[in-house]
Amino acid sequence: xxxxxxxxxxxxxxxxxxxxxxxxxxxxxxxxxxxxxxxxxxxxxxxxxxxxxxxxxxxxxxxxxxxxxxxxxxxxxxxxxxxxxxxxxxxxxxxxxxxxxxxxxxxxxxxxxxxxxxxxxxxxxxxxxxxxxxxxxxxxxxxxxxxxxxxxxxxxxxxxxxxxxxxxxxxxxxxxxxxxxxxxxxxxxxxxxxxxxxxxxxxxxxxxxxxxxxxxxxxxxxxxxxxxxxxxxxxxxxxxxxxxxxxxxxxxxxxxxxxxxxxxxxxxxxxxxxxxxxxxxxxxxxxxxxxxxxxxxxxx
Amino acid sequence: xxxxxxxxxxxxxxxxxxxxxxxxxxxxxxxxxxxxxxxxxxxxxxxxxxxxxxxxxxxxxxxxxxxxxxxxxxxxxxxxxxxxxxxxxxxxxxxxxxxxxxxxxxxxxxxxxxxxxxxxxxxxxxxxxxxxxxxxxxxxxxxxxxxxxxxxxxxxxxxxxxxxxxxxxxxxxxxxxxxxxxxxxxxxxxxxxxxxxxxxxxxxxxxxxxxxxxxxxxxxxxxxxxxxxxxxxxxxxxxxxxxxxxxxxxxxxxxxxxxxxxxxxxxxxxxxxxxxxxxxxxxxxxxxxxxxxxxxxxxx
Numbered sequence: 001x002x003x004x005x006x007x008x009x010x011x012x013x014x015x016x017x018x019x020x021x022x023x024x025x026x027x028x029x030x031x032x033x034x035x036x037x038x039x040x041x042x043x044x045x046x047x048x049x050x051x052x053x054x055x056x057x058x059x060x061x062x063x064x065x066x067x068x069x070x071x072x073x074x075x076x077x078x079x080x081x082x083x084x085x086x087x088x089x090x091x092x093x094x095x096x097x098x099x100x101x102x103x104x105x106x107x108x109x110x111x112x113x114x115x116x117x118x119x120x121x122x123x124x125x126x127x128x129x130x131x132x133x134x135x136x137x138x139x140x141x142x143x144x145x146x147x148x149x150x151x152x153x154x155x156x157x158x159x160x161x162x163x164x165x166x167x168x169x170x171x172x173x174x175x176x177x178x179x180x181x182x183x184x185x186x187x188x189x190x191x192x193x194x195x196x197x198x199x200x201x202x203x204x205x206x207x208x209x210x211x212x213x214x215x216x217x218x219x220x221x222x223x224x225x226x227x228x229x230x231x232x233x234x235x236x237x238x239x240x241x242x243x244x245x246x247x248x249x250x251x252x253x254x255x256x257x258x259x260x261x262x263x264x265x266x267x268x269x270x271x272x273x274x275x276x277x278x279x280x281x282x283x284x285x286x287x288x289x290x291x292x293x294x295x296x297x298x299x300x
Numbered sequence: 301x302x303x304x305x306x307x308x309x310x311x312x313x314x315x316x317x318x319x320x321x322x323x324x325x326x327x328x329x330x331x332x333x334x335x336x337x338x339x340x341x342x343x344x345x346x347x348x349x350x351x352x353x354x355x356x357x358x359x360x361x362x363x364x365x366x367x368x369x370x371x372x373x374x375x376x377x378x379x380x381x382x383x384x385x386x387x388x389x390x391x392x393x394x395x396x397x398x399x400x401x402x403x404x405x406x407x408x409x410x411x412x413x414x415x416x417x418x419x420x421x422x423x424x425x426x427x428x429x430x431x432x433x434x435x436x437x438x439x440x441x442x443x444x445x446x447x448x449x450x451x452x453x454x455x456x457x458x459x460x461x462x463x464x465x466x467x468x469x470x471x472x473x474x475x476x477x478x479x480x481x482x483x484x485x486x487x488x489x490x491x492x493x494x495x496x497x498x499x500x501x502x503x504x505x506x507x508x509x510x511x512x513x514x515x516x517x518x519x520x521x522x523x524x525x526x527x528x529x530x531x532x533x534x535x536x537x538x539x540x541x542x543x544x545x546x547x548x549x550x551x552x553x554x555x556x557x558x559x560x561x562x563x564x565x566x567x568x569x570x571x572x573x574x575x576x577x578x579x580x581x582x583x584x585x586x587x588x589x590x591x592x593x594x595x596x597x598x599x600x
Binding site: 113118119121166168170174181205210221246268 | 542
């Protein structure tokens with residue numbers, strides 16, 4: 001029984017897989033990279049998955065996410081575009097650590113490193129994408145993974161061919177906490193109407209820079225009682241997510257939304273309002289993706 | 301000899317005007333609205349301009365800026381669009397305060413309050429605009445007043461007919477201090493090349509939401525050594541100001557830049573790169589505008 005680990009900056013998620021590769025058990029801990037002391041990765045991991053190993057002995061562990069970044073355990077070189085499951089399996093790097101007989105980290109994917117277009121990177125999302133593809137029985141599609149740094153990923157013929165990162169979540173946090181808008185934040189109450197108005201405002205933007213003026217509109221509209229201060233955060237959320245969806249989805253008719261319920265729901269709402277079809281991804285995408293990479297590695 | 305006061309959120313600027321309305325003396329103090337204790341406006345003002353009054357006795361004082369806002373000394377209702385000098389003179393509100401025989405506050409200007417378009421407001425910039433128009437001998441033009449909340453103002457036939465506020469300066473502060481970009485900030489050194497690259501990136505944005513992905517590019521480009529971390533702040537500044545200028549100037553051939561030297565220089569550079577003509581406004585615009593409003597009030 002192997003263990004799949006999605007290890008990011010703020011959280012560690014581990015999955016115990018059964019013989020068929022299905023998730024038999026899972027756990028989540030506040031043990032992201034930021035919480036690991038120098039040289040402490042092996043100990044943190046051993047402690048996190050100790051219950052499973054006590055029951056079944058040492059098990060192969062395959063990891064994805066920021067654990068493979070320069071700031072992580074071992075820096076694993078990025079794979080370029082187009083990126084297939086075979087590329088991820090081939091780029092996986094073994095890690096030597098006391099107490100682990102078979103431990104490895106999956107590479108992330110980089111775009112634009114050949115000098116064509118802008119550089120972009122992901123670590124962890126590529127693995128989730130392949131898990132979702134298997135879950136949906138597909139080899140093509142456009143995927144969004146909402147978050148502080150939302151990823152929009154295009155897959156064609158089983159390969160990731162294009163992706164872009166939008167700093168939407170982090171921009172929302174920075175603007176809602178550290179500008180004049182902060183006086184009206186955080187969310188007074190959930191207001192679907194204000195969120196929808198923000199999405200509509202994004203649709204009405206004629207130039208990229210108008211995003212900077214529509215932010216000030218939030219303040220001005222409240223001055224004249226045309227927007228309730230308690231609704232300002234939802235308007236801002238709709239404005240930013242709406243602008244992101246319009247730029248990310250482009251001419252696409254359907255988008256697969258991958259991720260946690262709360263934020264994913266906002267994306268589903270925005271997609272519906274903008275007339276773009278949306279599909280919910282199945283859960284445990286990272287576990288499913290790591291299982292597939294483990295299988296490819298075992299075969300080669 | 302009257303006194304003109306431009307009283308904003310963070311600073312108080314006062315001008316002593318001679319018989320012809322020229323600036324005979326000026327002073328500036330860290331005595332913005334945020335530094336004034338409750339009920340303390342009269343005392344702060346009296347102390348600031350005390351040297352002039354000791355020499356010449358009580359003098360009429362006309363003020364513009366956030367001092368007329370709901371958070372200021374006395375709330376002065378906004379004038380709507382189109383807004384002329386006569387409208388500002390007619391909307392000026394006297395303030396009764398011990399030790400001042402003739403004290404008044406000029407109104408701000410509001411847009412969109414009739415329900416057409418988005419609400420927007422300014423306080424102080426309208427007065428500067430009329431001062432600049434006199435200084436340049438014009439009655440028409442497009443003006444930008446850079447700042448935390450930059451204003452783009454259109455004047456036709458001596459009236460302000462349209463304006464928009466861009467939160468560019470405050471967004472720069474929030475993003476450079478409170479996101480992953482903060483690790484690369486503040487400015488390592490001034491890099492005109494990185495600023496120019498940011499402006500060019502703004503020109504390349506195909507959709508408003510791409511601004512959110514280009515922000516992440518700053519991080520990704522540094523990962524691959526294609527952007528020096530010390531240049532990241534200049535790139536961000538160019539990206540945001542470039543996007544603002546493209547949205548604010550639209551099809552305009554020439555823009556008048558009003559404001560402090562350092563930030564105005566960035567706007568002049570961006571305008572030149574984008575092929576838009578730029579004119580520097582004469583200094584003491586607020587004093588000149590307040591003189592004109594005082595003259596209209598005296599006549600009526």
